[in-house]
Amino acid sequence: MATAGQAVTEVLVKHGVDRVYALAGESFLGVLDALRQESRIDVVTVHHEGSGGFMAVGDARLTGNLGVLMVSRGPGATNASIALHTAKDDAVPMCLIVGQVGRKFLRRDGFQEIDYANVFGDIAKWVVEISDPSRTRELLARAIQVAYSGTPGPVVVVLPEDMQADDAGQSPMPPAYRRPYSAPDAGALDEIAAMLAKAERPLFIAGGELATDAGRAALLHCAQAWGIPATVTFRRHDLFPNADPLFAGDLGLQTTQEQIAAFQESDLIIAVGTRLGDLSTQGYTFPDNPKPRQPFVHVYGDAAVIGRHFVPDIGMVCDAAQFLGQLAVRADAGAASRNRPWAQRLRALRTAVTAWKPKRADDGIVFGNVVAALGPRLAKDAIVVLDAGMAAAQAYRYIEWTPAQRLLAPITGSMGFGISAAIAAALRYPGREVILIAGDGGFLMSCAELALVNERRLPIRFIVANNQSYGVIRLHQEDWYGPLDHIGTDLSTPDFAMLARAFGLGAETVAAEEDVGAALDRLMGADGAALVEIKTSLYAQLPPR
Template identity: 30%
Template sequence: MEMNGARIIIECLHEQGVDTVFGYPGGAVLPLYDALFRYGKMKHILTTHEQGASHAADGYARSTGKVGVCIATSGPGATNLVTGLATAYMDSSPVVALTGNVAVPLLGRDSFQEVDITGITMPITKHNFIVKDVKELAHTVRLAFRIAREGRPGPVLVDIPKDVETSLCDYVPLQPLEPRKNRYPSPQAFQIAADMLGQSERPMFYVGGGVIRSGASRILQDFLEQVDAPAAVSLMGGGAIPVDSPRCTGMLGMHGTKVSNMSITDCDLLVVIGARFSDRVISDADRFAPQARILHIDIDPAEIDKNIGTHCHLVGDVGQVLEGLSKTIGKKLKHKAWMEEIARRKAKYPIRVSHESRRPKQIIDAISTQLPRGSFVCTEVGQHQMWASQFLKHVEPGHFITSGGLGTMGFGTGAAIGTQCGNPTARVVSIAGDGSFKMSCNELATIARYKLPIVIFLMNNHTLGMVRQWQSFFFEKRYSETTLDTKIDWVMLAKAFGVHGMRLSVNDDPEKVVKEALEHGGAVVVDCEIPIDDLVYPMVAPGAGIDNMLGVDEVTD
């Protein structure tokens, strides 16, 4: 059947099972929006800003496991997607961005609203395309979806000149392209890894977001039981292991637990699964796991030996690899003395909550206690993000949606929109800081427009808290441009957008206010006042070894 390029795009989206797209119209995508209006059977969410659309597509992808889709026009519309694409790229989130561009004859002529968006996004996408011939359009869109979801997921951008959207071409429907098979380790590699685990007396696991992307959390938990070992999680790995498990030592790295960092320093074998040795995890590479041999399991061969040298690596889908390794080991290992030492350390070194983080912990404890099973928690970036990662009780893997690799302030509100759209019956909350929320509060208009029952808990300390914390520790308390003393009434601002606003003062009972907010039934912004100098502890100073931590309280009784 002959149809124009814009309709071909819509038909290809239907082929891929897309039910929701996020975007903002403009001149270069008018044919696409016309086709969406005339032929689309999917929901379009009009965000307030293109960056919000990219974060929403990302949140949708992370929370559903599907590919998130966002649309933007040429020029500034396309460049407004850049931060969101970089965020998705750093955290391995499958997103397809469709951008319009000027007509093919106008490319490269500095035409109105023209940018080389494929050149701009080349370093921050898994792949990108510009389609200059309508005959290549359907195959390119299909290929973009396959690339986004296969192997290590990531964002893909397809740039479509306006005349390609209006050109005619025969369209033949096809089933989605099958992803290519993942690499799988050799029997010899499995045996080397099994021998390393069998010879170890103090094995320690470092678990990253790849476990969640793979859907391998249950497999990992069974494997930890088989090899009788503890595990620490990265920020992106939060929820991969139940926090109340005796095997879970909490987060590791700059704001990790003393138990995790100390145990990684003391272990004789470090098994790294679906993680990339981020600098926020390893700090001083020369002092990271100095006594350990390293076994790295990851789907992306580019991550092997990139930051830390390994003694053995298994490249492949982590769930499939763990199942293969389990069969190779073939028996239950025992590390009783090591697990008893881990238990002693967990009792001796709790996360510090004396006065530096008491109020944030009280608020997050109240949120965690009252959220129903199956809820999703999104965050912005900063101190509140670290407190959430430390104190939240993650109920299920993949339900903690945060920007890890890029650390994008302004991520949380858009991500919550995408998460709620992808999970309409689930409770979605966003934990934000006042600095981050100022960058994304315009998306309250989107929340109100679509009546999304998102509850935003605004941890309001009237400062850029994490930056101020660094200024306190390392810049002799010179608080250069980090105090947010603009008098913003967040409750009134929420009401201006048509969203319910509430206050939680430092003297209010968090349980009562959180309960009221969650029972409201609609969108709510809760302005939670916290002291300006509440700190995130523990903390590793830049350049220090991860076992050299500031702010650790020891239980001696």
């Protein structure tokens, strides 16, 4: 007989899951015992449920495949909620498997009992509690289907502890989910090609659905075939080669008013693979809401997204990469050069704000100098993980991302994401260089996972910007209220190098600008995991006093 716990592992294997992140609890021992007998799944034991969830999200972001986290009931599940929120905003498929109180205690306010449908109903795409072991295969497979379908996102599967060892019966194994795609409409493509032939200032807005090798290649090919400048949405800088003359920059928190004004002059906007959220659209002001002033095309794989915030002249529900591939072949011979002056103008605006000029400050190292020095030292296929905060903001603007490099940063801005996502990246791609850039606040939120870095011998390079402040919030305080007394943003920090060495990492601290280059060279050449703490300036990033 196969137990319900074994049925869980069968379904996961069927759907290509080869790694799960877990923090053990007595409420899902039946599943853990089944995993003990399943050699095809690597069980990564984490030190906090939120960190484990970030690992699952990071893995899903890099691969497009289901990220899985297993936790115990009550506190374990609520600790994991930050990762569910991140998976939702990042639009990645994730499954949270939660142990639950025994069936006879359900709805009786038992020890650590939670009604997960009520708790996670606004975050997860679906919450299902499986009380009948014979339906385990059916309902878990359906949950995975929901996680992948439409706009991908998180699902929650709840398993009462006393059913996991019960006989799952002979219920058939559902086939692995395959995402259906409708083909791009030929008539609509011809209409868009005709619009492009007349346009003098077309613009691409490219989003997360293109975050695959095929999507990036299709975007570049189509942009070059038609000579269309390309912008990328919030924290999606790695979708397009930043050095390409057609790269017009990103749409996010640091986009300048001059850039937005120029983008508004476009006479055709084609938004591909993006949900057009508030940060990318500058608070739903670009394009004009609800009806853009220029002809507007929106292509996305989920019909519910098309027209939600911006009414398109043409909306297409299809695979974004296929759309771009079929649009590219419709380009006429002179298309690539027709829009060159427009592309050059947008490129110049981007260059004006991304060219770093070395600076000095009295209260520490200017972190922009560190980022500027790091960029040329990155491997051609490096995976750069960014936590939330001031340190990440410098990397978005001043690293020029190349085609094979990958940027892994939470769209939702969750602090503490960095260490966990770096672990997921290093586990998934053991031959690639993985670098984490984090501020002191974000690093402290998940630094217990350095134990896992040591356990798995993961050669991650950590750069910690220590300005002893929740810097972004301090920036907002001074921006909104002026340089008066502040509260709640000063941060007490440890000796990060000493902390890292306690976990078995190589580490050093840098406090002088002239030592940055050599320290980065040692970091990038380290044998095994290593950390460099940068004593950074806070005031260099605050409003002028």
